[in-house]
Amino acid sequence: MSKKFIYAVIATIIFICGIIGYNYYKKIFDKAITKDTVLYVKSTDSLIDIKDNITEYSKHLNTFLLVAAQKNFSKPKAGRYVLTEGMSNNDLVNLLRSGNQTPIKLSFNNQDTLEKLAGRIAQQLETDSVSLLNSFKDKEFLSKNSLTEKSVLQIFIPNSYEFYWTASAEKFRNKIYKEYNRFWNDSRLQKAKALNLSKSEVITLASIVQKETAKKVERPIVAGLYLNRLNKGWPLQADPTIIYCIKQKKGQDYVVKRVLTADLEIESPYNTYKNRGLPPTLISMPDISAIDGVLNAQKHKYFYMCANVDKLGYHAFAKSLSQHNRNAAKYHQWMNKQRVNR
Numbered sequence: 001m002s003k004k005f006i007y008a009v010i011a012t013i014i015f016i017c018g019i020i021g022y023n024y025y026k027k028i029f030d031k032a033i034t035k036d037t038v039l040y041v042k043s044t045d046s047l048i049d050i051k052d053n054i055t056e057y058s059k060h061l062n063t064f065l066l067v068a069a070q071k072n073f074s075k076p077k078a079g080r081y082v083l084t085e086g087m088s089n090n091d092l093v094n095l096l097r098s099g100n101q102t103p104i105k106l107s108f109n110n111q112d113t114l115e116k117l118a119g120r121i122a123q124q125l126e127t128d129s130v131s132l133l134n135s136f137k138d139k140e141f142l143s144k145n146s147l148t149e150k151s152v153l154q155i156f157i158p159n160s161y162e163f164y165w166t167a168s169a170e171k172f173r174n175k176i177y178k179e180y181n182r183f184w185n186d187s188r189l190q191k192a193k194a195l196n197l198s199k200s201e202v203i204t205l206a207s208i209v210q211k212e213t214a215k216k217v218e219r220p221i222v223a224g225l226y227l228n229r230l231n232k233g234w235p236l237q238a239d240p241t242i243i244y245c246i247k248q249k250k251g252q253d254y255v256v257k258r259v260l261t262a263d264l265e266i267e268s269p270y271n272t273y274k275n276r277g278l279p280p281t282l283i284s285m286p287d288i289s290a291i292d293g294v295l296n297a298q299k300h301k302y303f304y305m306c307a308n309v310d311k312l313g314y315h316a317f318a319k320s321l322s323q324h325n326r327n328a329a330k331y332h333q334w335m336n337k338q339r340v341n342r
Contacts, residue, residue, distance in 0.1 A: 032060040033087040040165065041096065042126060043078040050076055050096070057083065064089050073097050078126065080104060080165035104165055109158040110210070112284045113252055114149070117156060127169045135169035145177065151281040154203040155180040158287045191295040195227065204278050206286035206294045211240035215314055219293030225302045225317065227294075234303070236272035244283040245270050258340050309334040 037057050041050060051064050058064065067089040068074070079101030083092065106124045111117035114136050115129075122129035135141070137149050147155070155177050163172065184199055192202050209222050229236055243256045245268045264271070270279040300317075304324030308316040309331055316331075318324035 030060060030088055031086045032058050032064070032089045032092065033083050033085055034059055035085050037083050038102075039081045039083050040126075041076050041078050041081065043166070045076060045078070047074065047076065054083075054092075058089075060089060064092065068093050071097075077101075078166045101164055101166070103162045105160050106163045107158075107160040108156065110285050110287060111156075114153060116252075117153070117285070121172065124165075125163065125172065126166050127172070131169040132172065135173045138170075138173075141173065148281070151200060153285055154200060154282050156285060157183050157291075158285060188292075188295055195295070195297070197294075200281070201278055202294050203286060203291060204282045206290040207282035207284045208236070208238045208240050208272075208279075209293055210286040210290040211243070211284050212238065213315060216289045216293070218315060219290055220296055220298040221300065221302070221317065222305065222315070223294040223297035224300050225305055227297050228301070228303055230277065232303075233276060235274070235276050236278070238272045241270050241272040241279055241283055242266065244279075258335060306331045 033054075034057055039050070039053060045053075047065055047068055051061065054064070055061060071090075071093055073093050073096070076096040077099030079099055080103075081095055081100075082102045083095075087095075104124060106121070108117060108120045111120055114133060118129040118132040118136065121127075121132050136152055142148060142152060145155075157180055159179075161176070161179060163175070167175075189199075192199060195202070197205070205223065205226060208226065209219050212222050213219060226236055226238070239259045242259050242263050245266045246256050246263060247254055248268070248270075249266075264273040267274070269275060270283065272279060301319045302317040304318040304321065304327075305315045306324065306328045308314045308327075310316075316327040318327055
């Protein structure tokens with residue numbers, strides 16, 4: 001056998017091995033992900049599920065499972081993973097193995113009930129609304145923090161928060177409670193003390209202010225008016241509390257466009273026409289502007305207000321009952337003209 005033949009055989013073998021090695025390298029390290037995307041991996045997902053989920057984002061789909069097998073990787077860690085264009089299957093497998101997920105910016109605003117809040121959060125985390133609701137109403141948690149099923153809504157300050165998508169219902173609740181305590185810094189606590197109000201009382205009043213006016217510029221004025229009434233020992237006579245009472249009976253989706261005289265006779269501790277002082281708990285979830293509106297309430301001599309028909313969305317404020325009666329008569333005439341009966 002000639003040396004040339006031996007060299008040729010060796011060269012052929014090297015060439016074939018090179019092709020095999022190159023193909024093997026490409027399967028593992030070649031660019032696979034075709035565009036930036038976010039991959040959500042549930043705790044119940046298998047590698048097959050992941051393969052199905054990246055179908056439209058991978059150009060080497062068939063080699064994903066092969067690479068996973070070669071790296072003895074069988075169970076992905078649940079999470080929210082940011083995939084970038086050009087990632088290889090090797091990168092993808094390493095990412096899923098590490099569990100190095102990217103947190104989300106979770107947000108909620110003015111959810112009036114725990115049920116609605118749980119539904120809103122469940123849209124953004126892996127956990128379900130039932131688990132969230134149960135964690136909010138957990139008796140041990142409520143007792144430990146001097147809360148009730150009625151008052152626990154106050155710990156949820158509408159804002160954006162960073163969470164891992166896989167956060168459990170309990171971890172979500174506990175972190176929100178820590179954020180609530182952080183929200184009540186020394187400055188806010190001192191302002192509440194100056195008003196002779198507790199944190200809960202501030203938020204209860206803020207929930208009424210929130211429902212009374214959507215105009216942030218008005219909230220310190222409205223808060224100042226209610227504080228004037230509280231300090232005088234007058235009933236708040238806040239229509240939002242009456243609407244709250246009606247919805248407690250009729251259901252949260254019941255629409256109330258007008259409070260009727262008969263409604264003022266509803267027997268409820270939340271009826272601020274029949275009871276003096278603040279209601280037992282908040283009536284809705286106030287946002288930060290409403291809370292700070294109370295803490296920074298405007299000092300004035302207003303005791304009355306009604307909707308301003310000359311500037312819709314705003315209120316007409318009054319210092320005297322006679323002035324208020326004129327404003328109220330104008331408002332009722334406008335409501336009758338609009339045929340708003342309920």
